[in-house]
Structures are given as structure tokens and as C-alpha cells.
Amino acid sequence: MSNSTRVINLSAGPCALPESVLHEACQGLLNFNGTGVGIAEISHRAPEFIAYLTEVQGLIRTQLDVPQTHSILFAQGGGALQFSVVVLNLLARHRLLYPELSDSERVLDYVLTGRFSELAFDEAKRMGGGRVNTVVDARLHSATGKFDNIPSHAAYNFSPDPALVFYCENETVNGVQFSDGVDAADPTSFPFHLLPKDTPLVADYSSSFMSRPIPHLADHAVIFASAQKNIGPAGVTVLIVRNDCLPDVDAAAALGAQPVPYTLAYKTLADHGCLYNTPPVFAIYVTGLVLRRQRTLGGPAHFAAVNRRKAAKLYAAVEEGARRGVLRPRVKEGRGRSVMNVVFDFYEREVEGRFVAGAAARGIKGIMGHPTVPGTRLSIYNAVTEEQVDAVVAYMWDFFGQLQVRSLM
Incomplete structure (x- = not known):
């Protein structure tokens, strides 16, 4: 396969x-680690796969400096399933700690x-078992709502x-991200210093996992990340779970907590080394190759x-488009711009269509916004190279120039 057949x-x-x-993954599909069996057909209990x-797990632990107080687990179902699973597990934990409280006295922030x-x-409201509180709603702090x-x-x-x-570290749809700073004076950092003592902090890192170090990682109870943004194909979700947040869900159910399916209990994953049932073997394999x-x-x-350099180049081009009156950035500078997803809106849908079509002609694809929030979105995850971003920026400048010439005709 030559590079000419690959798009940006x-x-x-x-x-x-x-x-x-x-x-490398293609080779593994034929012969995994010299076993003579392809990775998609090998037993998940084979010693070669267990070793892999x-x-x-070790690649994640060492690169993110995950302490031994936390377990690294692999789950199925994607990040969206964790919206439910984290509620079930941490409400079970809360029931074990505070059995006398009623559901209305249990709060999820x-x-x-x-x-x-x-x-x-x-999803937390749907699940029940506790009162769901809004800590802050960013729409109430926006001129646009x-x-x-x-x-x-x-x-x-x-x-x-x-x-x-619960918080989501990077919002792909809107292009909003907490900074990676640990200084309380940084207004776009997560306010770790305001958290009540011993708070079980949960973070969705699906779209920025392994793109930069995680601030205050050890202070989190659960970090989860679906792989298909930065580190692998869809099908596996990485969990970093503090060991005191692996509750005995059956004991909690005996005290009145909502029963938790055994395959969704964090303790099941930990106790069985993520092998209670067949894990997403191929997705874990590719994730390991990326992490190596x-x-x-x-x-x-x-x-x-x-990634900071890539984002800076793209935002500079976006700002040029804004100066020319062609588009508006979704997030203003200094308000929490994402380093992973650069999102902007053209003032005219016809111009947006031409931009997307012109990009496709140059081999730049996948730039349409989320179906629920129309616009243009340039996602520059780890595998997108700086050279590819340079090519995108060059196209954007050419496109702006063509618009100017057309307006003068």
C-alpha cells in the first residue's frame, strides 16, 4: 500500500x-506473535494473548504514571456505556459506605x-438511585447560550x-476542552482545588486519552476512554479505576442498591484480569501496537x-478566516479551545459545502461537524501528523484566497 492511496x-x-x-496489524491478523494463529482467531486465554x-496495561501505566492504587482494565461497549456503568458501580460503593441514606440523599454531581x-x-437521571445535580452548565456562561x-x-x-x-475532559462536538494546567489560577483548568475531600472524581477522557499527561490522575476514582479517538479501533474502552472503587455489587444490592450485571461490575473485570468473558481481542491488539x-x-x-503546534497552526488559519468575515470559531481564544477538535462555522452553508468538497478533492476527509451540531470540525488526534496539518492549513489559505477573488468578480 502506498501513501498515495491514503487520505488525510x-x-x-x-x-x-x-x-x-x-x-503491523495486518501481519498480526495472519500470525500473532509467532503463534501461527491470527489475532482475530486466537483464544483470549492463550498465554501469548494474556502476556500481551x-x-x-503496563504501557498505559508507565506512560501515564498510573500509581499502584489504581487498576487498568479493558471493557466493551464504548464510552457511552460507561455513562451507565460508572453510575451503577459508584452508587453501589456509596450504598456500602452509607447504607442508611435514602436514594434522594445520594447526590451525583x-x-x-x-x-x-x-x-x-x-443517563444518570434515567438510571435513578440518586439525585443528579448540575455543578455548572457552560451554556449559562455563554453569550450565545x-x-x-x-x-x-x-x-x-x-x-x-x-x-x-463527573466531567468530560474534551468535548469533541463543540470543540471545548479543559486545559492541562494544574494551577488554580488557570481559568480553563478543572477546579480540582474546589472538590470536597475524598470525592470520587470521574472523567471521560475518550477523545484526548494519551494525547498529553493527565493532571491529578491519582485523585480520580475512575478515568475511562473509548479507544477510537487516539489509540485504537472502536470496540475497547480503557478504564483506570482506583482500587477502593471496585465495589462488591452483590453486597450493595443486598443493602438495597440497584443490581449490577456481573459483566458490568468493575470488580468482575479486576478479579478476572479482564478475562471473565471474551474481551475485544483485536481492538486491544491494535491499541497495544499504537501504545508501543x-x-x-x-x-x-x-x-x-x-498537538499544541498542530492546533496553533489550525487556529491561526481559523482566525484568518474570521478576519475575512468568512467564518466564526465555535470557541473564542482563552475560553477553553480544544487541542483535539478545531470547530468552526461558515456564515454561509453554500460556502461550507464548497469548503468540504474542495478539501475532499485534495484528499482531506472527515471534516463535517457532528450530525446534531452542523459546522466544520477538524479532528487532529495523535496519528494526524504535523505535515498533514500543514497541508490542511495550506488548503484553507488557498480557499480563502479563492473566495476573495470570486467576491471581486
């Missing part, structure tokens, strides 16, 4: 994957900064003793620097 894939997910990884799964945190919030900002720390209103606090490559390149710190 800026899709928001599934993600672009490194071409070297794809070639352990290696992948949600930080709303975009579509996916809103979906998680809605939309998810286009990270609110200032003063806007947050955490409950005193919640069963969990990332390690050789320098890990999250390396990608953090590259």
Missing part, C-alpha cells in the same frame, strides 16, 4: 491510525461543558459529599507538544 483523515472517530501500525494484555457530558447527565466555553472556577457549585463528580509506537516517540509529553 480528520474524522472525529473512529480515528486515524498510524500507517505503520496498520501494516499485561504488556498493554455533573459538570456540563458539551454534548457528551450532557448525555452522561441525562451554547456550549462554547469552560466556565470560570467561581461558577462551580459542588455538593458536599457526592457519590461521584507512542512509547518509542516519547509518550504523552511528546504528543502534547506536537
